[in-house]
Amino acid sequence: VYANPGTDGAVMSFESRYDNWIGNQWTPPVKGQYFENPSPINGRTFCEIARSTAEDIDLALDAAHKAAPAWGKTAPAERSLVLLRIADRIEENLEKIAVAESWDNGKAVRETLAADIPLAVDHLRYFAGALRAQQGSISEIDEDTVAYHFHEPLGVVGQIIPWNFPILMAIWKIAPALAAGNAIVLKPAEQTPASILYLISLIGDLLPEGVLNVVNGFGVEAGKPLASSNRIRKIAFTGETTTGRLIMQYASENIIPVTLELGGKSPNIFFDDVLIADDGFRQRALEGFAMFALNQGEVCTCPSRALIQEGIYDDFIELGVERVKHIKQGNPLDTETMMGAQASNDQFEKITSYLSIGKEEGAEVLTGGEILELDGDLAGGYYIKPTVFAGSNKMRIFQEEIFGPVLSVAKFADYNEAMSIANDTLYGLGAGVWSRDGATAYRAGREIQAGRVWTNTYHDYPAHAAFGGYKQSGIGRENHLVMLEHYQQTKNLLVGY
Numbered sequence: 001v002y003a004n005p006g007t008d009g010a011v012m013s014f015e016s017r018y019d020n021w022i023g024n025q026w027t028p029p030v031k032g033q034y035f036e037n038p039s040p041i042n043g044r045t046f047c048e049i050a051r052s053t054a055e056d057i058d059l060a061l062d063a064a065h066k067a068a069p070a071w072g073k074t075a076p077a078e079r080s081l082v083l084l085r086i087a088d089r090i091e092e093n094l095e096k097i098a099v100a101e102s103w104d105n106g107k108a109v110r111e112t113l114a115a116d117i118p119l120a121v122d123h124l125r126y127f128a129g130a131l132r133a134q135q136g137s138i139s140e141i142d143e144d145t146v147a148y149h150f151h152e153p154l155g156v157v158g159q160i161i162p163w164n165f166p167i168l169m170a171i172w173k174i175a176p177a178l179a180a181g182n183a184i185v186l187k188p189a190e191q192t193p194a195s196i197l198y199l200i201s202l203i204g205d206l207l208p209e210g211v212l213n214v215v216n217g218f219g220v221e222a223g224k225p226l227a228s229s230n231r232i233r234k235i236a237f238t239g240e241t242t243t244g245r246l247i248m249q250y251a252s253e254n255i256i257p258v259t260l261e262l263g264g265k266s267p268n269i270f271f272d273d274v275l276i277a278d279d280g281f282r283q284r285a286l287e288g289f290a291m292f293a294l295n296q297g298e299v300c301t302c303p304s305r306a307l308i309q310e311g312i313y314d315d316f317i318e319l320g321v322e323r324v325k326h327i328k329q330g331n332p333l334d335t336e337t338m339m340g341a342q343a344s345n346d347q348f349e350k351i352t353s354y355l356s357i358g359k360e361e362g363a364e365v366l367t368g369g370e371i372l373e374l375d376g377d378l379a380g381g382y383y384i385k386p387t388v389f390a391g392s393n394k395m396r397i398f399q400e401e402i403f404g405p406v407l408s409v410a411k412f413a414d415y416n417e418a419m420s421i422a423n424d425t426l427y428g429l430g431a432g433v434w435s436r437d438g439a440t441a442y443r444a445g446r447e448i449q450a451g452r453v454w455t456n457t458y459h460d461y462p463a464h465a466a467f468g469g470y471k472q473s474g475i476g477r478e479n480h481l482v483m484l485e486h487y488q489q490t491k492n493l494l495v496g497y
């Protein structure tokens, strides 16, 4: 068990107050206001954070504009080296950053240690390499004419992120934008700003002044002036679909590109053959069923709808629910804990309201269905038991994103019915297919309308696999080499000889 930050034996401590990071300086908010930042682990405030407004966004944009031309002209090898140094610095401080992330967000430290922070490191290294491998192109038009295509940075870009994977989401956005040669103004989520600011205190000196600026605050007060500014050349956003709609409206005023990574209601489909043998495949499938509780269910690709073929329905549910009951819940700073606290009180209340909605709609509670009250040091934290409901796809708990540890389970008769239920949603972010038959898994993988379909696995996020949404789950892709081009424009030089 890690000690609470700032107490005896702790691996790290937070400052009691964080300002904005602008032009490599901690800069107080122009209006002098701060907001309180509690830890979801016990509900108590541990630091205060700059509450920024349009004036602070302007200061950050000034710094970014000052930095962008020189940074955009650095050689790819030089930018690559900067990304590698940031990756090394994060890796050297893995434990400290992992504890900071768990304390600020409520997630289990075993995940931040094993997944979130190592993935962020790998992401930086991936783009450090991808950048050096990127090439322009030449089209030979005719004997006397040639068209050269160059990649150029966009200039200054805005980035707005959510609270579910604060550091990973920040790095997913920062790494490709920096690699492509842009200067950045980033706004973290107001629920989880502290771990990112702690990270900046460790890596800030590795970047030239003004290349990366972090401005804190609320959506409408700080996010809107950033997204609607005519001084950015792109806005990249991860968050709710309803907010994504607003971001697109703001961007349309300035005709700038958007990347939108939005919500999901991902189906996880289990075909009959999953249970034919009691072997490793069956175990993996049951693990896959329980994945809805990963990160307390606060994952955009959370497999929140499990569809199970009728021949195995009763047996599979019995085994799956048993697996869910073994999820160890408790202090996020205990390395044995598998499920921690929900990220904020608002989110806790939203999820508990869906527990009531599910019951009112007539769904059957197979396990959970209530909050978990812990005592001692953890009293006042936002804990909810992993919950499995059985119902039908028309119910609100099957159609609306709950963003918590709540699974809705339904039955299907055959392949066609599975596809029709899977695709009966506004969203199209993730999906899972489990079958020992390669042809079924492949066919379903191609037929499901989602940007990422896992077959016979779930919740892997390698940097070199493109990630993004179909339908109302978003526009554009993150990760993968393609991401560099989302942060660049193409210059064509048509030369007559």
Ligand code: NAD
Pocket: 160, 161, 162, 163, 164, 187, 188, 189, 190, 217, 218, 219, 220, 222, 223, 224, 227, 238, 239, 240, 241, 243, 244, 246, 247, 260, 261, 262, 263, 264, 299, 300, 301, 401, 403, 429, 469, 473, 474
């Ligand atoms: P949210 O939309 O409420 O907030 C996200 C960010 O937008 C925050 O920084 C917030 O301050 C800012 N914001 C809010 N209103 C704004 C406005 N009017 N203008 C500019 N900025 C504004 O989302 P959330 O509740 O923080 O995050 C949860 C959502 O994120 C879920 O829907 C989840 O599915 C989604 N998500 C998607 C992905 C993905 O890759 N597709 C990844 C993680 C989370």
